[in-house]
Amino acid sequence: DTAVSQTPKYLVTQMGNDKSIKCEQNLGHDTMYWYKQDSKKFLKIMFSYNNKELIINETVPNRFSPKSPDKAHLNLHINSLELGDSAVYFCASSQVRKASSTGELFFGEGSRLTVL
Amino acid sequence: RKEVEQDPGPFNVPEGATVAFNCTYSNSASQSFFWYRQDCRKEPKLLMSVYSSGNEDGRFTAQLNRASQYISLLIRDSKLSDSATYLCVVNGGSGDKLTFGTGTRLAVRP
Numbered sequence: 001d002t003a004v005s006q007t008p009k010y011l012v013t014q015m016g017n018d019k020s021i022k023c024e025q026n027l028g029h030d031t032m033y034w035y036k037q038d039s040k041k042f043l044k045i046m047f048s049y050n051n052k053e054l055i056i057n058e059t060v061p062n063r064f065s066p067k068s069p070d071k072a073h074l075n076l077h078i079n080s081l082e083l084g085d086s087a088v089y090f091c092a093s094s095q096v097r098k099a100s101s102t103g104e105l106f107f108g109e110g111s112r113l114t115v116l
Numbered sequence: 117r118k119e120v121e122q123d124p125g126p127f128n129v130p131e132g133a134t135v136a137f138n139c140t141y142s143n144s145a146s147q148s149f150f151w152y153r154q155d156c157r158k159e160p161k162l163l164m165s166v167y168s169s170g171n172e173d174g175r176f177t178a179q180l181n182r183a184s185q186y187i188s189l190l191i192r193d194s195k196l197s198d199s200a201t202y203l204c205v206v207n208g209g210s211g212d213k214l215t216f217g218t219g220t221r222l223a224v225r226p
Contacts (some may be wrong), residue, residue: 035216040218041201041218041219042216042218043160043203043216043218044216045213045214045215048213056213090159090160104162105160105162105214107159107160107161108159109158109159110158110159
């Protein structure tokens with residue numbers, strides 16, 4: 001069983017469309033994250049949820065809206081896609097809220113989004 | 117200045133070589149430091165934490181220099197399977213945010 005699974009793995013879409021990426025973790029973790037890795041391989045946090053509560057919200061356009069229906073799921077919806085949104089989006093989870101203390105983030109395999 | 121800076125490489129080394137990567141961080145209040153490994157087109161995975169006194173895990177040694185605000189990763193007896201990108205990760209000193217460097221690419225050749 002995959003610990004952190006994301007769907008879809010690949011997404012190719014036109015500018016202006018709306019798309020969603022889903023993430024599920026079966027590790028029993030309380031905290032989940034969305035990271036974006038751009039073409040320069042820079043991995044940057046976007047959002048973090050702890051037990052369905054938003055705890056980190058970086059400077060991300062409000063076209064990006066995370067939703068956590070329960071602590072095992074964290075989805076990402078993107079409205080009005082732009083060329084610059086092309087990237088790999090990684091979902092991650094951690095056992096404790098302060099992943100910054102343990103450093104242990106468990107990543108999904110990533111969702112590669114290409115906006116044409 | 118970037119919060120976490122690394123030499124992007126690539127470092128091309130023969131099998132059996134010893135190679136070292138450095139990483140500098142800008143926030144002097146940072147308390148936690150880690151190295152992650154990311155294989156090509158795969159997700160990052162935790163390689164090891166970095167402790168103040170330095171620590172070793174098999175062929176890998178991590179060290180921290182708080183005064184100069186850098187951490188290092190030393191790999192001894194490189195294997196082909198060590199070829200990957202090594203990401204330096206630092207916590208922001210406040211909150212729960214981990215900040216990733218852009219990584220240093222290592223290519224080990226036969």
